[in-house]
Amino acid sequence: MTKAHIPWPVSGGLLLSYKCSAACRHCMYACSPRWKGDWITKEDLFQVLSLLAGRIQPGPWGEQTVSLNYGLHFTGGEPFLNFELLVEAVQMAEELRIPSTFVETNCSWCGDDEMAREQLTLLKEAGLQGILVSVNPFYAEYVPFERTERCIRISREVFGVNVMVYQLAYYNRFRQLGIKERLPLEDYVALAGDERLAEQVELFLMGRAARQLREFYRAYPARRFFHEPCQPPFLRNWHNHFDNYGNFMPGYCGGVSLGQWKDLDALAREGVELDEHPVLRFLIAEDMRGLFHFAHDFGYRESQDGYVSKCDLCLDLREFLVSKGDFQELNPREFYTHVRT
């Protein structure tokens, strides 16, 4: 039996569910309103937080500060869609002394000042250290920008310096342009004269982006990506994700499971069994050529349209394999249903 060592996670994100108020074209996890509302149960919430307590490292400036690749963040989907659960998660994390906690939001819930202040203050009082507010033209298709502005303004009142705006350049740009409402991507491109959108929005061409943003990128034959490493590395101890279905996901790789987070101790101590998880064997080795030939043996044929990134090729191979067999490492299955829509 061959086993691969899995590093102990020292930071990461907890997906409370994949359900979202938006269906952004660049979403790594293919979230949308169409997902079932399978919110993490309170029992699972307590279990996963207990497993992570004592392992999660604080931000470089201390446990009451936040930083993207440190601490623990609550995410989804849109976590504010189930505010009660979010508060509960924050309280549990606080009781378990998990440092540098923050919530990631698209601000769609931020309809008026009073309600926003009330909810953000409640979270702060429950022990949340900060917030990450998402801003770019893909969110702006779904979220009126005035809600984003409100969320940032009131978050700064409540959390002070512990407010991360990602990407700040787009926040400033939208303000300059006087945008207030939702804005289709094509209208934004026309308004901003932004012909090089693909180069300016910082994103990984994976998940739904690899399906819905292809037109902005040049495609290449599969072999171009055979020897390219995953960036960031597939196995790492920082910024991994844990979902409401029990999956321990490597980095940002939606639809890939290293195993059940309930088995985190065993995965880190003994490693993951590769003979039983053939797709993981190739992914862990970052061997796209091997995965291509593995899928080819099941009947996969190279796309004549080419591939815009290594992750695009990887996703195409995984989508095909999901249609051919029951690979436990390719979960949650619903990701593969929603990644094209």
Ligand code: SF4
């Ligand atoms: S990127 Fe964020 S806001 Fe957009 S669909 Fe995904 S989870 Fe929702």
Ligand code: SF4
């Ligand atoms: S190529 Fe596959 S395994 Fe590697 S980062 Fe992209 S999606 Fe993840």
